Amino acid sequence: MLVIDNLKVAINGKNILKGISLKIRPGEIHAIMGPNGSGKSTLAAVLAGRELGVVTGGTVTYYGKNLLEMAAEDRAKEGIFLGFQYPIEIPGVSMVNFMKTAVNEHRKHKGLDPLSASDFLKLMREKKELVEIDSKLANRSVNEGFSGGEKKKNEIFQMAMLEPKLAILDETDSGLDIDALRIVANGVNKIKRADNSFIVITHYQRLLDYIVPDVVHVLYDGRIVKTAGKELALELEEKGYDWIKKEVENNILV
């Protein structure tokens, strides 16, 4: 579904992604790990269409289309969902209004009629239960005054509402206690089907105890320097990132 080929991105003249290639097939869960500043969040943002920097090379193909040419909202309607590392607070815009607009935009895109108010509220209720989100949150403004954990749960809730084909979760686990982490992970597992895929960006292995990846990539200095099965995550947890850095440096020397 998604083919990234030698993607290069520069921000303010500085090369952040230095040639990333990645293939994701329907139903796969990819984990992307790596130290701070390796370019993980930039990759997520670029895939979702945030105009952060300049794509200086490479292509991204999503279901045969050039993803990089699509507007952020069109990517979303085509099924790409970004779970933000720092969800934005939008005072004055209620969650209900926000989600209703988003859901109906998705439906319009698929040629469906907008949901009636009661059907929409029913859908909200179902999904809230699915991801165990406090129903009061839905009555407030988008993320306003939410705790860190509530914001992340709200991201998962939105994902459940929008039923994406490809969900990119950018450090959704950071700042969560173990209970919140479990709720978030359970939400993901409930939404997981045979035909949708996930990119789970994380620092730590602990989230991967709950969301089991098919493939683990290590991103370092703007490149994917290692790709392996889920056991790689455990190895990283044990040894940290230094050995990878060393390996990379040695490779460069060689």
Add this chain to the structure above:
Amino acid sequence: MSAVSEVTARYLNLYNDNIDRINGISSPYINSFRQKAFEKFTELGVPTRKNEDYKYTNLNVFFDHDYRSLFMPVEADFAKADEFRCDVADLDAQGIVLLNGFYPTLNGKLHQFPNGVWIGSLNEAAVRFPDLVEKHYGKYAQTDKDGLVHLNTAMASDGVFIYVPEGVVVAQPVQVVNLVHAEEDIFNQHRNLIIVEKNAEFTLIICDHTLSPGKFLTNAVTEAYVGENSHFDLIRVQNEHNTACKITHTFIHQEKNSVASSNNLTLHGGLVRNSTYHNLGGERAESNSYGLFLGDKFQHIDNFVSVVHSSPNCTSNQLFKGVLDDVATGAFNGRILVRPDAQGTLAYQRNNNILLTDDAKMDTKPQLEIYADDVKCSHGATIGQLDDESLFYLQSRGINKREARVMLMFGFAHEVIQNIKIEALRERMDNLVMQRLRGELSRCASCMVKCG
């Protein structure tokens, strides 16, 4: 004193030519203020941009013009006023309609309501309740800077009088609808006096509409007295056309432990200037001053707010927000004055503005003047655009950019609207603002008299 300007001279002549007629139709007590106010107006004149409080507003566009002034109600027009129906769904309010500044005689002049509440013509009240009027009239509308307040005192002959006796909680809000309707260009002034005695509660909605397309100038003064432990809520909804100029001066005087709020919602209007003066005259009083303005085309909207902490341990809040489109201009003059004895003051002030085009312009002047030390005061002002991050967040959920912008602007505006306690009105405002932000004309949507 420098020579009187040409513009000011117009109004001096207007006074000289008509003062006998005005005195003839108004009560003696109100007349007794006129000469002194006229002298003060002669001294101060129509404010120019040299007046620090009017630095960003040029009044001459509207003041330097020939208007007909009405000093007597025209009976035939009252049928028009009678026809007017507010279309805010489910708004349960006691309605009063003023046409061109006059209380329509068709409805009778002064009514008594349950619990001793009186609502009606100020002119009539000055005759029927001289003690009450003499105790409050002209006591709060004090200024050494704004000649227009004095012009109003010199010449206004009528307006709304409301009296809420001690201990009375008026559950149903009163809605005053100010209509301007005339074949000619007219200048009108009205004067309101609201007295809320202690331990009482009262909500007043003032709606400003224009019904015919002429050039109109309105200069209105409202004095409100809020007694000990009382609650007073004032909501002003302005929806006038582009050749109307609305100038309002609202003076709210508060006694101890009282809570008063003012909310100016300017949806439409050619030139709008709202001056709101809050005097925290008793300990532990709380005042809130809110405002929202949405300007487009050549509109100019200026909000002036003065909050004076005269007593200790009072709290005040100011929140004014503006969205300016096309070549619209906006101004905010906010002032917090903490007098030397007003220890324990908490005072906040915020003004946020969004410019939607390169031709829109915003000038803001939030000021703090503090003469006591045990205070916590802060103010903030911003002028900018919609936040890119928020915009992306909405887009990443599949909402198109145009819709996302409208949503963000709506959220921005809603922060002011949410302070309206009457649910029906709050929802209506949300609706009107949403329509306005989508560029659908909201003025006519809120008006039953279809002026075409």
Add this chain to the structure above:
Amino acid sequence: MEKEQDSILDEVTSGEYKYGFHSDIETEKIQKGLNEDVVRIISAKKNEPEWLLEFRLKAYRHWLTMKMPVWPNLRIPEINYQEIIFYAAPKQRPALNSIDDIDPELKRTFDKLGIPLIEQAHLAGVAVDAVMDSVSVKTTFKETLAEMGIIFCSFSDAVKEYPELVRRYMGTVVPYTDNFFATLNSAVFSDGSFCYIPKGVRCPMELSTYFRINAANTGQFERTLLIADEEAYVSYLEGCTAPQRDENQLHAAIVEIIAEKNAEVKYSTVQNWYPGNKEGKGGIFNFVTKRGICRGESSKISWTQIETGSAITWKYPSCILRGDNSIGEFYSVAVTNNHQQADTGTKMIHIGKNTKSTIVSKGISAGRGQNSYRGLVKVLKNATNARNYSQCDSLLLGDKCGAHTFPYLEVDNQSAIVEHEATTSRIGEDQIFYCNQRGISTEDAIGLIVNGYAREVINKLPMEFAVEAQKLLQISLEGSVG
């Protein structure tokens, strides 16, 4: 607690102004009063060229048509301009190249002030121009600087030696018609400093001017003109003191800065003119016009000021951001104690594209002091992507003082982001108690808190000045306990 504070207050308000002595230096003065002849005499005494006399006369004639501004939030007693002596100079004009020629009394004066005129200067690495009663008496390091093409001399010498430069730039940032006091200065200015940093030169040392009013009944009217040519850098310091006298003395100065392409100018002031006594008698009226223009693209002008002195301060160091990508900064700490009044702030005028400005103002009011921040941020129509951030905090110590904030934000461009924030509060009793509980006296606690409060600004000063400024803050606030 209150008792203790009162006693501390009594004890330390007796802390005297440390620079209040006056020196017995023979001074050459002209008749008091102001008229066209006085302007001509000043010009003649300085052997000025005709064009400069013309400039003065134009200014004087314009001044006659002007009125003193009434908009500041200040109570200014009437000033009788016929009672002021407009020119006073130390009689023995030292030959500028020889340190030994300086009047020993004068040297002692500057030594007393801790101003390194001679050897110490070398150690401190600061080039000094010392101005007493409006006349530059000594400029150090002139030769060293000259080797790099840097001109640093008195304004009078610049008029003689570099007339084209002076003529090209003088009055271009602050025109002689600018405002009442600037116009007065343009008519009667006596001396000041001149500095020119040529293209591509980074001035290797701090340049500094010390101003001293000494003679009685005189006004001080100096002018500083500072030009940083393309790619140049200079950090400039200014300090001022005056003797303790019962009458008010007028100081109306002008500073003009021109920054060309990629140039950077840092201008720091520690203003400690005599503030008057505890009862508000005497003190300097400090009515100063300071303005810089970022003419070239990517140029930068940064003002830092520590204002602790003067009976009345009226001063708005400003930046005109004309070059694209230019940057203006204003960092200020203003203290008013006893009966001092200050109305100070800045103007940031955004004209070029992508211009940025930062304003950090910290007002501290004590005693019966009144402190106003007044600032204008103006974004013109074509100033795309202008950014401004202003933070104006006021701290109140005592219940008789006042703190006021008068920002003006005028934005005429959609892409601008202008933010202003201000807070006013007093030192928290809980903060003081916290310190007390850790064994710190109330007086020291206030010192600590105030210094912490002002640190953001003090940090912008060059090292040697920062220490001085910190001490000055403490001295200025002695006895003012919240």
